[in-house]
Amino acid sequence: MTMIQALRSAMDVMLERDDSVVVYGQDVGYFGGVFRCTEGLQARYGRTRVFDAPISESGIVGTAVGMAAYGLRPVVEVQFADYVYPALDQIMSEVARLRYRSAGDFSAALTIRMPCGGGIYGGQTHSQSPEALFVHTCGLRTVMPSNPYDAKGLLIASIESNDPVIFLEPKRLYNGPFDGHHDRPLVPWSRHALGEVPEGHYRVPLESASIVRAGGAVTVLAYGTMVFVAEAAVQETGIDAEIIDLRSLWPLDLETIVASVEKTGRCLIVHEATRTSGFGAELAALVQEHCFWHLEAPIERVAGWDTPYPHAQEWSYFPGPQRVGEALKKVMEG
Known part of the structure; x- marks a missing residue:
């Protein structure tokens, strides 16, 4: 699988396995996401499980906090990591602190996916790597996979976690074989396989290098x-x-x-x-x-x-x- 296929497979597995999982964000429903990570999921699970959201990152994350507090496991997509800044107040003030502020009465079992890094000539608003912001924020888990096998296993582990997870996806690794000896991927947006990925459920521990x-x-x-x-x-x-x-x-x-x-x-x-x-x-x-x-x-x-x-x-x-x-x-x- 490519990394995109592996991520889609992880969400597919968890949507089928757990009725509390919902997937949403900008263009993730009918369109299947700007990078097609959610392609086909709405057709399979319906518009109440996989759906589009308005262009409001604070709204996307804010509603996810409420859903998580009441028992759902939202998997939300911020279309590019650069777009997350309007949602930082929700992430840092609500998501990261919910369990502590409620003395354990509520938890924020939600996963926030976002493509990060450069490689597509996206300029200043489509290419940033803001991982340090989230690592600095107590109460968040922060993950960044480098290959399809890890991407699927880590995403499943993130969705199953009772802690909020920031899931960063390097867009240069999404679709094609990357050769570190060269400036660019050898086949920039190919569908070439990158790694062996099991079809079913498996986890990669979130705390392991x-x-x-x-x-x-x-x-x-x-x-x-x-x-x-x-x-x-x-x-x-x-x-x-x-x-x-x-x-x-x-x-x-x-x-x-x-x-x-x-x-x-x-x-x-x-x-x-x-x-x-x-x-x-x-x-x-x-x-x-x-x-x-x-x-x-x-x-x-x-x-x-x-x-x-x-x-x-x-x-x-x-x-x-x-x-x-x-x-x-x-x-x-x-």
Whole structure:
């Protein structure tokens, strides 16, 4: 399956399995979503289970809070991560705090899906990676898969979770085979298979990272599209790096990270979002706190520029194999 097919399969499984699951958002019903993630679901489950919402992100998330408080499990789509800002008050003030404010009488078992990152020349309002905002907000789980198998398993686990989950989907990985050695996907919007994905129900634990490449010289922490960029850089440099796909940004699988850095003695962090106050800064702080006496070189970070998202130069904005490779060499020389 492609990642889109895997995500659709997860929602299909949960709609069939659990009558409390509802799916809605802008254009997700009849049209099947701007990226077709929900294509065919309304025809199968009807307009009371899969339906369109007005262009009001605060309204979409606000109604989802009420539904979740009264026992439903809403899966709502924000059409692009950049559109989530009108809903931040609902997410941060209501969704994240509902269980604590009600002393456990209510919970917010809802999942907020949103495509994130660049790769489609969408400019400043269709290309952002705002994961640090949600990781910073106590009471939220934040997830970003890098492959179809994880995408389906993590989405099912998110829908079944009694905690609210921010589910970020890297749009560069939606439809086609991404080769981290190149600036663009080899077949930008193809339907080529990306991975084996079981048809039925399975879960990927929300708190678990995945070691996608074992190594002994340096630990590379990445997630989403940057997992493939890191793999390309490691292949090009020949450095024996251990690459960890975080998958669940928060709660974080700190145990896997610490074990790896204690083994390698070096750490490189890669993410697409802006560098300053990005999630990489928190990762660097955690590695320093837990692995200081094992580090043999300063922790390195490779990230997006500290600038408004550059439409015309987005492929220069992304960390690529060259930038990641240079950082790998630097951390090895430290």
